[in-house]
Structure formats: C-alpha cells, structure tokens
Amino acid sequence: MSDAPRSEPSFDAQPVSPAPAAAPAASVPDAAAELAELKLRHAEMSDAYLRAKAEVENTRRRAEEEISKARKFAVESFAESMLPVKDSLEAALAIENATPEQLREGSHATLRQLSQALERHKVLEVAPTAGSKFDPHQHQAISVVPSEHEANTVVAVLQKGYLIVDRVLRPALVTVSAPK
Template sequence: MQNTESTGAPGAEDGLSAAEAALNADMEALSQQLAQAEAAVAEMRDVLLRERAELENQRRRLQRDLDQARKFANERLLSDLLPVCDGLEGGLAVETSDLAAMRQGMDLTFKALLKVAESNGLKAVRPTGEPFNPELHQAVSMIDSPAHKSGTVVNTLQTGYVLNERLLRPAMVVIAN
C-alpha cells in the first residue's frame, strides 16, 4: 500500500511557499511605495516650509518699505519749504523800521510759500465775485448788495484750500442776499 498523503504533501508545501513568496513580493513592493510616498511627503513639507519662510520674509520687506515710505513721505514738501523758512529767518534777522521793506519781504516770502504749496497739489479758493458753491464755500453771513446778484460771493473772509481735487478747508464767505 502506498501512502498517498506523502505524495500530496510536497505539492501543498510548494503551493504554500509560492503564496508566501508572492505575499512577500507584494509586501516588498508596498514597502517601496510607502518609502517613496514618505520621501515625497518629506520633500513637499520642506518646500512648504521654504515657501512659508519666503512669504514671511516678503511680508517683512513690504512692511519695512511701507514704514520707510510713511516716514519720508513729506521729504519733498519739507525740502521745498526750506527756502521759505530761510527767507522768514533772514527777514526776522533784519532790524528795520521801514515798514514798506518789511511788507515787501513778507509778500515775497508768502509768494514763495504759495508756489511750494501749489507745486505739491494745493490750490487756493478765493471765490469773491463768483456764484456761491456750498461744496467749496462756507457762508458766514448774507448782506444786501445792489451791485451783486443774489447768491454771489461778495467777500472772502478766509481763503479755502483744495488738495489734489479734495476740499481741505472751505472758503469762509459773505454772499449777496
């Protein structure tokens, strides 16, 4: 009598070994894929950290530039005003009793100041003789004036100013009734 069990056992062991080998091969392939995915994640994390650092550096640079711009925004205006200050200082240093000469010096200094203001976008609003405009003028009083039409500015009490098309201060005016 032959033992049939022994002839079937080696075939079963070979089948089990082949399955284990296939399983081991699959696990090895999955381990390699996992290692590749972990390497890709680590690389992406590194790129993300670098990008965040670059964005933070750029934000700091922009903030520093903005602070510098605010700090020196009036530099041009103030450097333009220096000759006016020099003129006033020189006028105050002169001791004279000649009122006409002093008035002439003040007039020249005032014209220099207005020139600087106009070159920086400031326009004077002196509306005497013009129709009243509530957007640019502030009526202080009304008077009867046969020489002027009703609603016309008769007198400007205080000059108004417009800075780059925006009202800075309305002109205080007297208008005809």
C-alpha cells in the same frame, strides 16, 4: 400543530470562490517603494510650504516697515520745501534798518516761495469769484446777505480755502447771497 406541508426556502447553489490569495511577494517591494516615494514628496511639499510661508511673512514684515517709514517721514519732503521760506523770514528779521519798500519786496518774494512750495505738494487755493455757485463741499458760508446775485452764489470771499489734491484741507469762508 398543522399537518400542512411546510415550504422551505430555496437556495440557489452558487459556487463559493476561494478567498483572495495573499498579494504576490513581488508587490510588497513595490508598495514599499511607493511609500518611500510618497514620503519624499511629502517632505518636499512640506519644505516648499514652509519656504512659502516664510516668504509671505518676510514680505508682510517688509511692507509694515515701509508703511511705518512712510508715515514717519511723510512730511519730510514738505518740510524741506518750507526751509527756504523760513530762511527768507529769518533773513528779513536780521535786517535792522530795513525800509518799508525792502520789507514789502522781501514779503512778496517769501510769499512766492511759499506758494511754489505748496503747489509742488499739490496744495491748491480755493478762492471762488463773486457770482460763482456756492459749493458746500469747498466753501463755508459765514453769512447770507441780500444781493443782486442769484440765490446761493458767492458774494465775497473772506478767507481762501485750500485743497490737497481733491481733499479739502480748509474750506473757503464766503458770504452767500440770500434768496430773493
């Protein structure tokens, strides 16, 4: 054991404050009123959320129905424009003693009807002229032949191609000039 004096920690005396007293009686009704108000707001928000969710679901369902109808009846307008062409062909076949001139004239009229119907629906011909540049996006080269034209130019069109707006429906079949 040591005879050295021991040092004890010093504590600063600080006054102890009493525990907070219970909330005054007046604040209990305020808390109850605030709780009731929050419950009401929660109910309103829940109702608004459910209504918004139902509206979004109804909009999605309507959009799906519209898309389904659009796909189902997409060709309706095009088919309607083809009916006069069919009628003309049937009328031509109904004539038993048609002269070659009548058949030729009827064929030209029917071809005009068909061309107009295709144009109305944005189906455009791709018929490059001889000497035009070969475009692999719109033309399909069937053969390459020696020619006086510059290399990779169209020499002859074997079959017209068609576009729907800017999309190739069928490329034009062409003969292309060979490199010299």
